[in-house]
Amino acid sequence: MGRMAVANAKTAPSKPRCRKVGARCRFEGCTGRPWFAQPGSRVPRACKAHKEEGEVNVYAPACEADACTTRPHYGADGGRARFCCKHKLDGMVDVLNKRCAKKGCRRQPSWARERGGRALFCKEHKEDGMVDTKHKTCLHPGCTRFPSKSGAVATTKSQPSEDNTETTAGGAAATAAAHPGPARYCAAHAPAGATNVTASRCRHPGGCSVQPYFGREGGGQQPKFCALHRKPGMTDVRNPRCTAVGCTAQPRCGREGDPRPSFCLRHAEPDMVNFRSAGYRDRGKATTPKRRKLAISSSAPSR
Structure with a gap:
């Protein structure tokens, strides 16, 4: 009887094992922690950088809408998050992000009493003397303006092709391609040779640093080219x-x-x-x- 029990125990299928502590991404050479897997699987296989198309985060809950894998942020006031911003129901509010300390305000706080402190109020309800801790400010000592210019002239330029000059959404992509590097100084404290990296630039394939004013009618009133490089049929959509x-x-x-x-x-x-x-x-x-x-x-x- 004892031998039969031992034999049955050896031939019985083993239970699924838990994921090892300290598991790594399946991508060779990657030491990142896995978070993503195919829908329906509970064992993560890849990190965010090496996840495949269609894989979802198995640790974070997904939106309750059908076939939506976005992380939910909205739900009933005081309840849990159930839906994403796209599928939220009427009356739902953001229950994950912090709110302004002003009673009844649902905006996210970004202003604190000191640099590096905890954000308490939004821009509308901030108190006198508060500083913005969410957005970067000019590197000049004592300046609280938002930066718009890089610290040095860009030495390399990524020229956009003729195919994507018309399809790029907005001017941010063209700006980043023509002027790489983050904004560090405001206009008043920018050093000599600094360029404006926040303003959009003309999308001429040869590279143009002039701000665009001309675009096509019905295209969302989005300027894409300057007066010199505008294409036939384009009009001034900014002025x-x-x-x-x-x-x-x-x-x-x-x-x-x-x-x-x-x-x-x-x-x-x-x-x-x-x-x-x-x-x-x-x-x-x-x-x-x-x-x-x-x-x-x-x-x-x-x-």
């Missing part, structure tokens, strides 16, 4: 246009008291003035010195 129907010229004229011009020189009405003329811009400057001179002469003692 305002004349109010007249079908006119693409920039407005220069308007009525007295208007905050900005609304018509071009061709479609301006007779009672309108040219806001950009030298006489209109300098008319206030010419009268001020005269009034000061008359005031001085009237107050001078008579001899």
Whole structure:
């Protein structure tokens, strides 16, 4: 009886073993911890850098929507996260990220009382003297502005091909390709030779550092090329246009008291003035010195 039990124990199938502590990614030479596996599997095989297409994080829960593998952040206030931002239901809020310390505010905090401290308030509810701890600031001592310029001129440029100049979404990709390197200084403290790495650049394949103003109608009003490298059919989609129907010229004229011009020189009405003329811009400057001179002469003692 004892021998039969021993034999049955040897032939019985073994239970699945738990994952070894300190397991490594299946990619040869990688020492990263595995987190990803095929859907349905509980044993991770690869790290984030070497995961294959379709593999999901087996440790983090997935959105409850069908066929969605995104990590959920939204749920009922005070409950657990159930859905991602795309599939969240009405009334759901972000229950994972921290909130502003102001009662009733659901924004994420980024302002603290000191540099390196814990973020407590959002930008709207920040207190006097607080600093932004979430976004990087200018490297100049004492400057709290956001950086826009790199510390040195880019020496290498990755030229975009003719095929992707039209399909690249936004100007960020073109900017990063033409000016590699993070922003370190603001415009006031940028060293000589620094370039603006936050502003978009013309997408000319040969490389152009001019900011784009021209794009195609109906393309999301996204400028892609400068005036020199614009393609046929492109118009200025950054600057305002004349109010007249079908006119693409920039407005220069308007009525007295208007905050900005609304018509071009061709479609301006007779009672309108040219806001950009030298006489209109300098008319206030010419009268001020005269009034000061008359005031001085009237107050001078008579001899």
